[in-house]
Amino acid sequence: MIRVGITGQSGFVGTHLYNMLGLFPDEFEHVPFEDAFFKNDFFLINFVRQCDVIVHLAAINRHINPQNLYNTNLKLVNQLIGAMEAANVKPHVLFSSSTQEESDNEYGKSKREGRELLEIWAKRNSASFTGMVVPNVFGPFGLPNYNSFIATFCHQLTHGDNPIIIKESKVRLIYIGNLCSYIIKKIRDIYKSVSPAVETDWLSYDFERSVSEILLLFEKFKNQYFIHGYIPELRDTNEINLFNTFRSYIDLTNHFPIKLVESIDSRGLFVETIKLGIGGQVSYSTTFPGFTRGNHFHTRKIERFIVIKGKALIQLRKIGTTDIINLNLDGRNPSFVDIPIWYTHNIKNIGTEELYTQFWINEWFNPEDRDTFYEPV
Numbered sequence: 319m320i321r322v323g324i325t326g327q328s329g330f331v332g333t334h335l336y337n338m339l340g341l342f343p344d345e346f347e348h349v350p351f352e353d354a355f356f357k358n359d360f361f362l363i364n365f366v367r368q369c370d371v372i373v374h375l376a377a378i379n380r381h382i383n384p385q386n387l388y389n390t391n392l393k394l395v396n397q398l399i400g401a402m403e404a405a406n407v408k409p410h411v412l413f414s415s416s417t418q419e420e421s422d423n424e425y426g427k428s429k430r431e432g433r434e435l436l437e438i439w440a441k442r443n444s445a446s447f448t449g450m451v452v453p454n455v456f457g458p459f460g461l462p463n464y465n466s467f468i469a470t471f472c473h474q475l476t477h478g479d480n481p482i483i484i485k486e487s488k489v490r491l492i493y494i495g496n497l498c499s500y501i502i503k504k505i506r507d508i509y510k511s512v513s514p515a516v517e518t519d520w521l522s523y524d525f526e527r528s529v530s531e532i533l534l535l536f537e538k539f540k541n542q543y544f545i546h547g548y549i550p551e552l553r554d555t556n557e558i559n560l561f562n563t564f565r566s567y568i569d570l571t572n573h574f575p576i577k578l579v580e581s582i583d584s585r586g587l588f589v590e591t592i593k594l595g596i597g598g599q600v601s602y603s604t605t606f607p608g609f610t611r612g613n614h615f616h617t618r619k620i621e622r623f624i625v626i627k628g629k630a631l632i633q634l635r636k637i638g639t640t641d642i643i644n645l646n647l648d649g650r651n652p653s654f655v656d657i658p659i660w661y662t663h664n665i666k667n668i669g670t671e672e673l674y675t676q677f678w679i680n681e682w683f684n685p686e687d688r689d690t691f692y693e694p695v
Contacts, residue, residue: 323349323365326375330460337637338498362401369409371505374398380464384424391428399439408445410508411436415451440516448504449518457494458566471533472567475540483529490523493559525556539564547576551595562659570643575653589652591624598680605673612664613694620680621657625649629669633695634661662693
């Protein structure tokens with residue numbers, strides 16, 4: 319077991335990395351971290367003593383006083399170095415820097431100088447260190463007006479606001495899941511190495527687009543998906559990742575379930591359940607009264623549940639949280655619920671008759687790559 323500690327565990331990247339490491343319970347052990355550790359030398363020293371690997375993410379990205387941002391970020395690096403030297407330990411440290419190292423601003427300077435300080439520590443102590451120079455990161459659950467313009471746009475478009483482009487430019491972007499996969503691979507590679515190494519990796523970006531192109535795509539998602547419920551055309555993996563990011567900002571409780579339109583004549587009724595801009599797989603299940611299906615989550619799949627007949631309770635809980643969302647659906651009033659990634663979910667027959675549920679998912683089932691992880695709601 320590799321014991322991994324993440325400073326900034328509760329932040330945007332930290333939360334995703336913590337959850338992705340949790341997909342491999344036989345390989346990685348979490349060393350819990352709290353932001354308060356940086357305010358108490360005893361707790362910080364105890365933390366570093368337990369770690370085989372430390373991923374140093376703790377930092378502030380924005381502040382009204384740039385000098386305060388610079389000082390804080392360097393102080394956190396120096397505190398981490400001081401704790402490791404006080405404990406006389408040499409965990410492998412991965413440090414998250416930014417391509418803003420090349421910019422003339424206090425944030426970029428704090429990242430570059432923080433990386434250099436950790437390189438000096440590693441060389442002085444014959445320790446291993448990886449400096450990661452990371453492009454702009456996007457993904458679900460980032461803080462609007464803080465983590466990225468993408469988080470801001472998504473939140474505004476799903477909450478009745480009109481985004482404004484402050485500065486038009488080309489932006490190089492990496493998806494949070496790909497960043498975390500890189501970190502996990504790097505941790506694995508460290509344990510195959512026979513000697514310590516001090517290195518700096520300039521991470522590749524997934525794609526480059528202008529701010530206006532991103533906004534135009536999100537406006538399409540709002541019109542087709544958020545307003546009309548259509549699954550939009552997603553031309554590649556990058557657009558799937560942008561779509562999943564957009565979906566994560568929807569207020570699930572107030573947005574779902576969405577009433578479907580019924581057309582009734584002498585033959586019965588007809589209901590259009592899904593209009594597709596992309597392909598995928600549609601299936602259905604029957605569930606006897608009192609039985610529950612699911613209790614799992616996905617990290618990439620887009621999934622829709624439609625109750626056709628009977629009464630159902632759909633429950634959702636975001637991984638790493640305790641709040642459960644309960645949604646009641648009744649086949650007499652056909653409606654649907656979309657399942658966000660990183661939400662464990664189930665569906666239970668709460669009626670007295672057999673439950674009929676239709677499912678759509680954006681990819682064919684692959685038994686060798688299920689993207690389905692068991693966790694009770």
